[in-house]
Amino acid sequence: MEHADLVVIGAGQSGLATAALAPRHGFPRILVLEGAEEPGGSWPRYYDSLTLFSPARYSSLPGMRFPGDPDRYPRRDEVVDYLRDYARRLPVGIRTSTTVTSVTRQDGAWSVRAGGGREFTAPAVVAATGDYGTLFVPDIPGRADFGGRVLHAADYRSPDAFAGQRVVVVGGGNSAIQIAAELGPLADTTLATRRPIGWTPQRPLGRDLHWWLRHTRLDIAPIRRLLAKVPVSVLDDGHYRTTLDQYGVDRRGMFSRFTADGVVWPDGTKEEADTVLLATGYRLTFPYLTESGALDTSGAPLHRGGLSTAVPGLGFVGMEFQRSFSSKTLRGVGRDADHLLGRLSQVRS
Structure with missing residues (x-):
């Protein structure tokens, strides 16, 4: 058994x-x-070409600048290298290959159990595993009968394996657009979305959007409830829209069901498809907190700004709109962590 003042999960x-x-x-x-x-979290498992929508100057964690040209948009491998280097510099104990199975409170302290019978204790715990471990797969009628492939974006790495195929990408967010644009030159690709794609200029008036967010302070404004209702919008400097148009990647309303060899579109038209790729995101889950008393009946954390309102000495970092527009991003998790730790240090037993 190991004891610490704080156990961070993730x-x-x-x-x-x-x-x-x-x-x-x-x-x-x-x-x-x-x-x-x-x-490194989920970053090493993302698709090969993933590119940040925030410039390097706005993509740093506390105490370590993101290296290189501050105005470029880093790729996945650059972020992975940055996080590995960041972890090496931290003067803390990092236990890898340690999957937490349960977190329970006993006698005023937290008991954190992991696979292999390992146990850790601490007066305070922060759950920082995010939501990229649980795929959201919509329940679409007829899927069991479909003879093609149904993949989640988490399984996508590069477009080469889809060359010459008919591919339907489900989703209208940033990842769906990036993947569809990348598939366009090699595959007959369609985007299926429940609503029209919303586009946000990446560089309004010549400045990156994140510059405007910072200088208007919307980047840190504690308006979580309002922001959670903002429709999904895709950041683009024009590249993705141009690529989609150039290679004939069209958008259609979400198909109603699968058939044995394809899908049925809203107007009743049947069309063959080789692959349906679900860029439908993830769901926030904390399976190790099931017996902690920290979750509501749906499994969602009971919290205010990341601090648990159900049990003492527990916090969360890395949730979307946790406190602001930038929560769950490289540029925002440090602010949320700083806020949470200040409150956690006051209420821990």
Whole structure:
């Protein structure tokens, strides 16, 4: 059994930012528990060409600038390297290949159990595993009869395996657009969405959107409830719209059901398809907190700004719209972690 002042679950961007800031809030002994073989969270598993929509200057964690040209948009591998380097520099204990199975409160402290019978104790715990571990797969009629492939974006790496195919990409967010644009030159591709795609200029009036968010302070405004209702919109400097048009990637309303060899569109038209790729996102889940008393009946965390309102000494970092527009992003998790740790240090037993 190991004891710490703070146990952080997850060594992705949120967990690493939390671990970096914890000492200044009175947590000298910190343990970070990560189920994967190395730090970095979900980043190493994303598709090869994934590109940030925020410039490098707005994509740093606390205490370490993102290297290179500050105005470029880093690719996945650059982010992975950055997170690995960040983890190496942290003066904290990071236990990889350590999957947390349960977190329970006993005698005023938290007991954190992991696979292999390992146990850790601490007066405070931060859940920083995010929502990229649980895929959201919509229930579409006829899927069991479909003879083609149904993949989630989490299984997508590059367009080469889809060359010459008929592919339907489901989703209208940033990832769906990036993947569809990449598939366009090699495959007959359609975007299926429930509503028209919303486009947001990436560089309005010559400045990156994140510059405007920062200088208007909308980037840090605590308006979570309002922002959660904002429709999904795709950031684009014109590249993605041009690519979709150039290669004939069209948008249609979401198909109603699968058939044995394809899909049925809203107007009743049947069309063959080789692959349906679901860029439908993920769902926030905390299976290790099931017996902690920290979740509501649907499994969602009971919290205010990341601090648990159900049990003492527990917090969350890395949730979408947790406190602001930038929550759950490289540029925002540090602010959320700093806020949470300040409150957590006051209420822990």
